[in-house]
Amino acid sequence: MDLDLRKLRYFVAVADKLHFGRAADELHIAQPALSRAIRALEQDLGTPLLTRDSHGVALTDAGRQLLTDAGPLLASAHAVRGRVTVAARGGRRLMVGFRAGIAVNPAVRLFNARHPDVIVDVQRIERHDQATMLLDGSVDVGYVRLPIDEAGLRVTPLYTEPTVAVLPAGHRLAGKDQVTEADLAGEPLVWHGDASTQPTRRPHPNAGYLVRGVDETLEHVAAGRGISFLARSATVFYSHPNVSFVPIPDLAPDQVCLAVPASRTSPVVDDFLTAAQETAEITAECGNYEMWLLGSSDVSKG
Incomplete structure (x- = not known):
């Protein structure tokens, strides 16, 4: 049985809205057609995916499992279409994503060589x-x-970097050589949406401020709304006159990895992974973290 991606996309819309009418509007199709597609998908899979009663629409156990698996599958199908389009144009192009504070230039230069x-x-x-x-x-x-949610991905550890506390410039501990997690216990946090990335001694999630990205973090900390924690590379790429970065050795280091879709097979991607791993090894060997981040080392000759 081949899984119909159109039906799967329709199911995800219903599962997201838990309402056939709103899902049909989002998909720009008639509600009866959407209902027929969902019933056909349930017949294909041999199990109910949704329950429908006077209280509304709910997912069955099978429906919840399908919803979990559907996202990576639909994303992968979309990515295949994009790669085929690029190949049809005859271009050779590689898009490299990176988190704030991670320098990609050394690997790019080595790969381009x-x-x-x-x-x-x-x-x-x-x-x-x-x-x-x-x-x-x-x-x-x-x-x-x-x-990171590793479902559908191949994730390779690359290197670790220390964590620093991000403090308002006027904080009692700003300017110290280092602090401990215990020193900061009870401080309000400027925190990221994924609470698992924050230290164990953190306030209730309702305390502090939710932010997206380093720039927002620095602005909230500078305004005295709380403290935060970033990888040490933030001190190289980011600065703020009203923020102090202080090492906090007893926190677990930040793990940087390389990730590619598990279904992706490409010699070009594999060669970039090799270049990235080689430049990371150079960093570890020379011990000059800041110089490597700033791209001062001519790794293309290595």
């Missing part, structure tokens, strides 16, 4: 969309930070 015919573009990605942009083909390979 070996593949001068391939155009490499770079695009910054945020924590909340790093997996999505890989799965939907927006980027071919990504420098990501853990944690």
